[in-house]
Amino acid sequence: MPLGRLPALLASLRERLPDDRCAVLEHVLTDAAGPDDPRVGRFIAGQYAAGLAHQLADLVRAWRAEAPGLTGAALALALATARSLPRPEPPQVVVSGPLSASVPARLTSGVATEVIRSATASLVIASFAAHGARDIVEELERAVGRGVQVDLLLEESTQAAEAFAALPRGVRVWHRVGAAGVLHAKLIAADRHTALLGSANLTDRALSDNIELGVVLRDPRLVASLVDYFRWLLEPENNIMRRART
Incomplete structure (x- = not known):
């Protein structure tokens, strides 16, 4: 039965x-x-x-x-x-802009650097726009220094890659192939265990001042699915993303 x-x-x-x-x-x-x-x-x-x-x-x-x-x-x-089996931590609300004393949430800027800091092997980061965000850049520099492989998927039309020009050459920057739509996703994924996704671009205003909303995931099953999708986007045979810098 x-x-x-x-x-x-x-x-x-x-x-x-x-x-x-x-x-x-x-x-x-x-x-x-x-x-x-x-x-x-x-x-x-x-x-x-x-x-x-x-x-x-x-x-x-x-x-x-x-x-x-x-x-x-x-x-x-x-x-x-x-x-x-390990118990996954529940999702956590992440915001930019005003904070309410009665609504539990964390600021995007702090969570973004925390997720980057938690990576030990790889980081997959996607953003439509990027500007300033010096704390993010410095945290990425430290990640590279400890041997983390960094892949940045950035929208070419916004010149987002310029924000990361000072990073070491080993950081891989990717742009979308062709003109059918733009790369609009916002993601920071550390290894396959933690991911921040939401509306905020990697800009000073989006990380702190704009009203933005996101969530941090610490369920390896969900994070692995996100990472696998973005890794699939990067496979050369799919002709979706091209490497702009190695």
Whole structure:
């Protein structure tokens, strides 16, 4: 019988419970013969965190309805497998311009340099325009100094590459091939683990003064997809981007 709600309920419990409490639940489930095992019922009755007993009871109902022949050890293994995977940090709002005391957000300028600083192997950076942004340029210089490969995808019509003219020759600058549209993306991706994307170009005003909105991602699965797409753009056989400087 196909599983319905059971996987989602297990995933929800994994998200809610810290590692030590999740391990306790796994231990209880490992010894349970099925959803009506009294040890499971006693464990649920002893939970006092808001809504947790109800959440566990919902799991047991789904277990009984969807997979009554499944042992508790199987559910424990599913939880342990999920627990072995790293928990991605949630996305974080990033803004330029005025800040509200009641709305949690971070300034684009600070997050941009932080993301660059976190790179150990590679940086993929895209911007429609670039001007000034001396803090960004200096952080890129330090990244190159520690051996990070930097790829800058820049819109040629805005002369964005001029902002990075002082960077070492090993920094690769890319422009779009042809005139069908422009490179309008804004991205700073460190290795395959952290990325800042949003509306802000790499200009002094966009990083600090304009009203801009973005998000920083620290989920390696999402960041890897972004990086793979931009790396695909750079493949010579696709004839989408050309290297302007090596």
